[in-house]
Amino acid sequence: MPDVPTPRSVRQTAEQMSRTDRLSTPGARWLLPLRAGVALVIACGAALLVWAVFFSAEDGxxxxxxxxxxxxxxxxxxxxxxxxxxxxxxxxxxxxxxxxxxxxxxxxxxxxxxxxxxxxxxxxxxxxxxxxxxxxxxxxxxxxxxxxxxxxxxxxxxxxxxxxxxxxxxxxxxxxxxxxxxxxxxxxxx
The missing domain is CATH 2.60.40.1240 (Immunoglobulin-like)
Structure with missing residues (x-):
């Protein structure tokens, strides 16, 4: 008997296709470097904050x-x-x-x-x-x-x-x- 798609499997397949389509579109290629850049800025900000706290402690x-x-x-x-x-x-x-x-x-x-x-x-x-x-x-x-x-x-x-x-x-x-x-x-x- 052939496999009959159930509503659940149809929904999962559509979601998988949607994710694949999003990553393969030309406009989505810049999202990964953008996310990496935002993560880098956040990490640098946290490091700067830690540095400021420790070095300002020397002043009392x-x-x-x-x-x-x-x-x-x-x-x-x-x-x-x-x-x-x-x-x-x-x-x-x-x-x-x-x-x-x-x-x-x-x-x-x-x-x-x-x-x-x-x-x-x-x-x-x-x-x-x-x-x-x-x-x-x-x-x-x-x-x-x-x-x-x-x-x-x-x-x-x-x-x-x-x-x-x-x-x-x-x-x-x-x-x-x-x-x-x-x-x-x-x-x-x-």
């Missing part, structure tokens, strides 16, 4: 602008970490003859890291009691560990800032950063 992770002592914070340019606070000093480190005008010296030890490709100048303010105090920059001449407010490109340095604050004042917050104006800078709660 995205860090907060506010934190506590011991945590890294950034002003967007330089990364800071306050490691130690000593207040009630009668003379600053490196200058034993210096006396406080306001009542006491506070020594803040910081790690400062500039991951950028250019030098950065920064400033600091210490909120204590009802006042804000600037560092005693002139003391850097007598103290090899004093921070100078300038960090070279790709430099990582540990040093100290000294503040002359009121005897009855307790330090509350250090604001530090490039271009301290308004809300700029990193804030570290003590």
């Amino acid at each position: 992770p995205d860090l907060p602008h506010e934190g506590k002592a011991g945590q890294e914070v950034t002003d967007g340019t330089v990364i800071y970490r306050l490691t130690r606070v000593r207040c009630g000093l009668r003379s600053p480190p490196g200058a034993p003859g210096e006396k406080p005008d306001n009542g006491q010296f506070c020594e803040l030890t910081l790690d400062v890291r500039n991951p950028g490709g250019s030098p950065a100048s920064w400033d600091a303010r210490l909120a204590a009691g009802n006042a804000t105090y600037a560092p005693e920059w002139h003391l850097e001449q007598n103290d090899a560990k004093a921070l100078t407010g300038r960090t070279e490109a790709d430099e990582h340095r540990t040093g100290r800032l000294v503040f002359d604050i009121a005897r009855s004042a307790d330090p509350v917050e250090l604001t530090i950063g490039v271009g301290l104006s308004g809300d700029a800078g990193a804030r570290i709660s003590l």
Whole structure:
């Protein structure tokens, strides 16, 4: 008995012919290179994304602008970490003859890291009691560990800032950063 085509076999044969016809038409020949090109672009994009993530990690992770002592914070340019606070000093480190005008010296030890490709100048303010105090920059001449407010490109340095604050004042917050104006800078709660 001859084979009688069933509706299912007719449908399968039509689909096979349709696929064959599509691949053999002159306009369909460019589809394969196009698909390969799209796949290559996607692969290159993924590789570029992975490269960007890994190499930007060398510049430091995205860090907060506010934190506590011991945590890294950034002003967007330089990364800071306050490691130690000593207040009630009668003379600053490196200058034993210096006396406080306001009542006491506070020594803040910081790690400062500039991951950028250019030098950065920064400033600091210490909120204590009802006042804000600037560092005693002139003391850097007598103290090899004093921070100078300038960090070279790709430099990582540990040093100290000294503040002359009121005897009855307790330090509350250090604001530090490039271009301290308004809300700029990193804030570290003590």
